[in-house]
Amino acid sequence: MEDTFIQLPLQIDPTSKAISASTSYESKPLSAELAALNTLHRSLLNLDTPIPPPPLPVNPKRSAQIQKLRESGNASFRKGNYPEAIRMYTFGIEMAVGRPGWEPSALVRDEVSALYANRAQAHMAMQNWPQAMIDAESSVEMKRVGNTKGWWRKGRCLVEMGRLEEAMVWVGKALDVEEDAELKALAKEIEKAVKKNENV
Amino acid sequence: MFNWIGLLMPITYIGVLVGSLATFSSLYRKRKAAKAASLAPWFGPHVPRNVYLSLLHLEPAPGQKSPAVPDSVLRAALLRRATEDIHRVLAIRSAKGALGVLVQRGSVGDDLWQRFQRAEQEIEDELRDVVIEANAFSPGWGATIFQTANEIASNAIIRKRVDDIQAQAKSETEWWEKKRATIQSEFMKELNSEGSSEGPAPSPAPQKTPVAAPIATTTVQGGSDEDTVFVEGGGPAAAGAKGSAKKKKGKK
Numbered sequence: 001m002e003d004t005f006i007q008l009p010l011q012i013d014p015t016s017k018a019i020s021a022s023t024s025y026e027s028k029p030l031s032a033e034l035a036a037l038n039t040l041h042r043s044l045l046n047l048d049t050p051i052p053p054p055p056l057p058v059n060p061k062r063s064a065q066i067q068k069l070r071e072s073g074n075a076s077f078r079k080g081n082y083p084e085a086i087r088m089y090t091f092g093i094e095m096a097v098g099r100p101g102w103e104p105s106a107l108v109r110d111e112v113s114a115l116y117a118n119r120a121q122a123h124m125a126m127q128n129w130p131q132a133m134i135d136a137e138s139s140v141e142m143k144r145v146g147n148t149k150g151w152w153r154k155g156r157c158l159v160e161m162g163r164l165e166e167a168m169v170w171v172g173k174a175l176d177v178e179e180d181a182e183l184k185a186l187a188k189e190i191e192k193a194v195k196k197n198e199n200v
Numbered sequence: 201m202f203n204w205i206g207l208l209m210p211i212t213y214i215g216v217l218v219g220s221l222a223t224f225s226s227l228y229r230k231r232k233a234a235k236a237a238s239l240a241p242w243f244g245p246h247v248p249r250n251v252y253l254s255l256l257h258l259e260p261a262p263g264q265k266s267p268a269v270p271d272s273v274l275r276a277a278l279l280r281r282a283t284e285d286i287h288r289v290l291a292i293r294s295a296k297g298a299l300g301v302l303v304q305r306g307s308v309g310d311d312l313w314q315r316f317q318r319a320e321q322e323i324e325d326e327l328r329d330v331v332i333e334a335n336a337f338s339p340g341w342g343a344t345i346f347q348t349a350n351e352i353a354s355n356a357i358i359r360k361r362v363d364d365i366q367a368q369a370k371s372e373t374e375w376w377e378k379k380r381a382t383i384q385s386e387f388m389k390e391l392n393s394e395g396s397s398e399g400p401a402p403s404p405a406p407q408k409t410p411v412a413a414p415i416a417t418t419t420v421q422g423g424s425d426e427d428t429v430f431v432e433g434g435g436p437a438a439a440g441a442k443g444s445a446k447k448k449k450g451k452k
Binding site: 005012017019030033050051099101105130131133137138142161162 | 247250254271279338352366
């Protein structure tokens with residue numbers, strides 16, 4: 001393989017500079033690769049420098065915007081305006097996920113995790129348990145350690161939906177990762193509910 | 201002079217011996233090399249690398265000025281290639297320990313180990329090649345291109361995971377709507393069997409089913425005080441009468 005390669009019949013669009021394969025040679029991995037390449041190329045063109053900068057330091061503009069969206073979401077939540085809070089958090093999530101790929105992924109994880117946890121809370125306040133559960137799970141997926149709120153929220157949603165078995169498994173997993181009084185209380189509550197169901 | 205004729209026998213003997221040994225050795229080596237070459241490669245085709253090199257060799261269209269492909273596209277293609285390399289390096293690293301143990305125990309054949317070592321060698325050359333290319337585009341990029349590629353790779357993984365989880369939201373919501381409907385109908389049956397004269401007291405979540413909301417209000421207006429309390433307690437959570445006390449606690 002060292003000095004050989006497979007020559008692909010590629011074409012370039014003279015105006016948009018988009019790369020495409022000639023139709024006779026279309027294949028799924030190749031077209032996926034070319035789509036990714038064209039997206040990356042467009043995002044590279046938005047840069048001031050010809051090459052993407054090293055991951056650190058981060059451009060502070062986007063971080064500040066995400067922070068602001070989260071704060072205004074929190075403010076709406078405190079006022080009890082949950083749909084507005086959800087909207088703000090959703091914008092924040094989109095912004096955090098939309099960071100260019102070369103920015104540090106640890107940062108994306110942190111931001112996305114916090115925003116999903118908050119959105120889960122807002123959904124819970126509106127008793128939209130399934131969506132809240134999904135958001136809490138996303139939050140935990142992004143950040144497993146130091147995310148008691150995320151763990152607890154999904155457990156709570158499962159209890160609210162009456163899925164006690166799943167809730168028990170989930171909280172058990174959570175207690176493996178975190179030592180937390182609230183999680184323990186939730187575990188006890190689930191146990192009680194299970195017993196009560198058995199008695200009935 | 202007579203010595204030469206006497207020596208002819210041993211010399212022929214040695215000649216034949218050495219000749220057959222040499223033939224055997226060269227045939228054996230050739231066969232071994234052919235066998236090694238016919239081993240399947242560890243990874244599939246390196247598509248980004250092929251794309252990058254094809255772009256480099258793309259001929260300018262007739263009547264157009266060269267170069268055919270702008271540098272920015274090539275840089276993007278190189279970055280894609282580096283990202284794919286990162287995936288491969290990670291795969292190699294995570295496989296190495298386990299494979300080493302398996303080979304030592306004799307659980308897997310020598311072929312696999314040979315293929316693996318070849319892949320390792322190839323990826324090393326590939327990394328060196330990418331660094332050289334990167335430095336050619338802009339001095340110093342070789343030092344950071346793999347950092348960048350690494351972040352791109354892990355960011356892609358993060359996004360995929362979140363998308364996978366979020367994709368379940370729709371089915372979960374549908375499931376919950378269905379379950380809530382059954383709970384509600386059971387709840388109402390229970391109410392009716394208790395013989396309450398107020399009639400059906402539907403308990404929908406107000407923000408979800410706006411059509412049902414007016415019915416609830418009329419019931420509350422016409423019904424007794426007890427009924428009003430009941431709708432508030434068990435209603436929105438809609439998890440049946442059993443759980444209503446617990447539900448209230450949970451909302452705080």
